[in-house]
Amino acid sequence: MSSRLLFAACLVATFAGAEKPTITYKAPASGEDERPVLTSIVVSPQGTDYAFKLEFNKAPWGDACRTRCANATLFLDTDNNKATGLKLADPKAPETGADIAVTIQGAKSLSETVTASVLRIKVMQYAEDATSVEEGHTLTELDPVNDSERVLASDTSVYLLIDANMGNQPAGKQLRLVYHPPDSKPLIGMAKGIASPSTGRVELFKDGKLSNPNIVKKKKPDYEKF
Numbered sequence: 666m667s668s669r670l671l672f673a674a675c676l677v678a679t680f681a682g683a684e685k686p687t688i689t690y691k692a693p694a695s696g697e698d699e700r701p702v703l704t705s706i707v708v709s710p711q712g713t714d715y716a717f718k719l720e721f722n723k724a725p726w727g728d729a730c731r732t733r734c735a736n737a738t739l740f741l742d743t744d745n746n747k748a749t750g751l752k753l754a755d756p757k758a759p760e761t762g763a764d765i766a767v768t769i770q771g772a773k774s775l776s777e778t779v780t781a782s783v784l785r786i787k788v789m790q791y792a793e794d795a796t797s798v799e800e801g802h803t804l805t806e807l808d809p810v811n812d813s814e815r816v817l818a819s820d821t822s823v824y825l826l827i828d829a830n831m832g833n834q835p836a837g838k839q840l841r842l843v844y845h846p847p848d849s850k851p852l853i854g855m856a857k858g859i860a861s862p863s864t865g866r867v868e869l870f871k872d873g874k875l876s877n878p879n880i881v882k883k884k885k886p887d888y889e890k891f
Contacts, residue, residue, distance in 0.1 A: 687842050687854035692722040701725045701735040701771070701821075702846050708741070710829075710859045715741070715840075717825040719769065724821055726771025726784040734771025734782075739844055740798075741765045743829075743858060744837030751791040751798065759843045759851040764834040765790050766801055769823060784809055784818050786825060790832040804831040829859045836860040 688706040695702075705720035717739075725735030740763035742750060747762030755761065768787040773780050785808055789801030805828075809816045817824040829836065837858040845851040 687856045688844050688852045690844070690846050690849070690852060692846070695722065698733055700733050700847070701730060703737050703844060706739065706842065706844060706854065708739075708840070708842055708854075708856050710840075710857055710861055711826065713829050713859070714826040715829055715859065717767070717823075717827070719823040719825070721821045721823070725769065725823060726818065727782045730771060732773065736768070736770050737844070738766055738768045738798075739842060741767065742841035742843070744835040744860075745839045745841045745855070745858065746835070746837065749793070749835050751795050751801075752793070753796065753798075759845075759853055760798060762841070763791055763798075763843065765804070765827075765832070766798065767825070767827060784816070784823070786812075786816055788827055788831065790834055802832070838862075 686705045686707050688703075690702065690704050692702045692704050701721040701723045703719055704722050705718075707718040709716050719737075721735060724730060725737075727734075740751075740760045742762040743764040745762075747756065750762050750764035751760055753761045766789045768785075768789075770785045770787070772783055772785060774783045785806060787806050788804045790804050791801050795801065807816050807825075809818055815826040815828075838860045840856050840858040842854045842856060843851055844854075
């Protein structure tokens with residue numbers, strides 16, 4: 666069995682015993698020109714990572730969505746404390762207090778006149794002086810090809826492992842997750858934080874052997890910015 670399939674099996678087993686989804690959303694009926702939207706989000710601490718299982722209402726990237734693929738951002742208040750992280754003008758705004766943002770984007774990449782479908786994951790951190798969602802500092806950019814131990818996409822599902830050691834975001838026993846579907850009110854969910862006493866060390870398979878996922882190093886993207 667390939668390392669990617671074993672990675673998926675490990676995460677599926679992880680989430681099989683997890684609590685109910687952190688956030689669920691009943692997406693309205695959509696046409697071909699509507700972007701895929703998230704319908705279920707599960708986030709759980711796994712050792713020193715945040716593990717995500719994301720379910721879309723249709724394939725978030727690839728030929729099926731053409732030029733209208735997924736473009737969804739999740740905001741994590743990693744210590745469930747609005748006094749840290751993003752400081753929006755409205756202190757009651759759901760995104761206020763977010764420490765990191767994770768953007769999932771399906772797109773097309775042009776290389777030597779050949780167009781290919783790509784899935785990009787961008788992770789940003791908000792410093793204490795950030796006052797808008799655009800003021801995040803990029804921690805890393807991932808994709809299933811170069812970061813197969815941390816990103817896996819299968820049909821309408823995307824699995825992620827985001828290294829909590831990147832940057833200097835706070836760690837709490839509880840985290841708050843915010844997702845804002847298109848043309849809908851923001852959705853908020855609560856989950857265990859990275860400092861929860863029940864978090865454990867996760868092991869993933871690589872080349873048929875158990876292996877901890879590599880610590881993500883910041884790298885320069887070779888494609889356009891989000």
